Amino acid sequence: MGVGSNLIVRDGGLRAVVIRLGRGFNGIEIDGNTVIAGAAALDAHVAKKAADAGLDLTFLRTIPGSIGGAVRMNAGCYGTYTADHFIWAEVVTRTGEIMRLGPEDLQFQYRQTAWPEGAVLIRAAFEASEGVPEELHARMQEQLAKRDETQPTKDRTAGSTFRNPAGFSSTGRADDSHDLKAWKVIDDAGMRGAMRGGAQMSPKHSNFLVNTGEASADDLESLGEEVRKRVFQNSGIELEWEIMRVGEPAPAKAKLADK
Ligand SMILES: NC(=O)C1=CN([C@@H]2O[C@H](COP(=O)(O)OP(=O)(O)OC[C@H]3O[C@@H](n4cnc5c(N)ncnc54)[C@H](OP(=O)(O)O)[C@@H]3O)[C@@H](O)[C@H]2O)C=CC1
Ligand SMILES: C=C(O[C@H]1[C@H](O)[C@@H](CO)O[C@H](OP(=O)(O)OP(=O)(O)OC[C@H]2O[C@@H](n3ccc(=O)[nH]c3=O)[C@H](O)[C@@H]2O)[C@@H]1NC(C)=O)C(=O)O
Known part of the structure; x- marks a missing residue:
């Protein structure tokens, strides 16, 4: 795993070895126009360090994950x-x-790769075009502000819950069409703000699943499944989870499911 930005671990935990790379894997080296970053380096740190060196990896600044998760997803x-x-x-x-x-x-x-089964990323190299450090930092500030304005960045979420049926991320440009964006089809199905236990589809951005305090993984996942059902009934669109869900349900639920 990276920093868990895109993960729900089910309530019964995970019977497996989890590898979380630590400080020995978070180096960031710059060689000409190439940035080599360790899998544990935070995306935001890589963006800032590249900008200091006059290299444009600004798109990484607003992504709250690590390089391992960024390459994998x-x-x-x-x-x-x-x-x-x-x-x-x-x-x-x-x-x-x-x-x-x-x-x-x-x-x-x-939001996917043909990742070799079981492979663990150690580090990756990226090519970046040149820019003026002050301008790159200013662009990143603008993108952070935009993100704070449009997404519930202060809440506990795992980012976008479902992939956009349009097949790409929003560009932030005025001519971007929202017809096939997950938030729009969720909204059209009346699920903005819907709750189950401590889980809620964010009133601010309806494709973000929020833990309002004490949500179980089951609250989160079953609300997500309810949203998929309602969207399918309303528009015939089958939303695909972007959040990765791992592990087992809580023991009582697992027993019921076995019967
Ligand atoms: N664009 C955006 O604004 C946002 C994007 N995100 C997405 O979520 C990702 C979350 O990143 P992060 O917190 O780092 O990842 P996570 O800890 O959420 O891990 C997600 C999956 O990535 C795989 N992974 C992570 N690190 C490695 C590694 N070193 N080697 C192999 N596989 C790895 C694992 O796959 P497996 O279980 O198969 O081993 C893991 O299940 C982002 O990179 C992005 O794709 C999240 C929030 C916002
Ligand atoms: C957060 C993630 O990535 C995000 C990424 O940050 C943004 C920006 O590029 O574009 C995708 O979201 P998105 O399509 O919902 O785009 P956003 O920028 O959040 O929203 C687009 C625009 O729609 C409007 N908007 C959005 C949600 C909402 O409920 N109401 C609303 O009006 C806002 O005006 C906003 O400006 C990615 N999600 C996916 C599944 O592709 C993630 O993957 O976890």
Whole structure:
């Protein structure tokens, strides 16, 4: 895992070894127009350090995850994706081999990659165009403000809950069409603000699932499933989860499900 920005761990926990890379894996090196970042480096730190060096990876600034999650999920914001800058990724395979993968191996798509089973990303290289540091920092401030204005950044969420049926992230430009955006079809199905236990579809941005305090993973996931059902009934669109859900339901629920 990265920093858990895109994860729901079910209430019964996970019977598995979880690998969370620590400080030894968060280095950021700059060589000409190439930025090499460790899998544990925070996206925002990489963006800031690149900008200090006059390199444009500004799109990473508003993404609250780490480089491992960004490469694995082809993270993106305001029209730019990890794939647009990606050069190579170094991974450790299940057999302990270190391999270098290129874009042809990962086959980046909207919020997904053809990730080799069990491979753990160690570090990745990105190509960045040059810019004036002050201008790059100013652009990042603008994007942070925009994000605070349109998304519930102060609440406990895992970012966008579902992929946009349009097949891409919003660009932030005025001519962006919202017809096939997840928030719009959720809104049309009357689910903005819907609650289950401590879980709520954010009144501010209806594609964000909020833990209002004491939500269980089951509250969150079952509200998400209810939204998928209502959207399908209302518009025939099958929303796909963007949030990754791992682990087992709480024991009592697991027993009921077995019967
Ligand atoms: N664009 C935006 O504004 C936002 C985007 N996001 C998305 O969520 C991601 C969250 O990132 P983060 O918190 O780092 O990730 P998470 O900790 O949420 O992990 C998500 C998945 O990424 C995989 N992963 C993470 N690190 C590694 C690694 N080193 N090697 C192999 N696989 C890895 C794991 O897949 P597996 O379980 O298969 O091993 C994990 O389940 C972002 O990168 C982005 O895609 C989230 C919020 C906002
Ligand atoms: C947060 C994530 O990524 C986000 C990414 O930050 C933004 C910006 O590029 O574009 C996608 O969201 P999105 O399509 O909902 O775009 P947003 O920028 O949040 O919203 C677009 C516009 O719609 C309007 N809007 C949005 C939600 C809402 O309830 N009401 C509303 O009016 C706002 O005006 C906003 O300006 C990504 N989500 C997906 C699933 O593609 C994530 O992946 O976790």
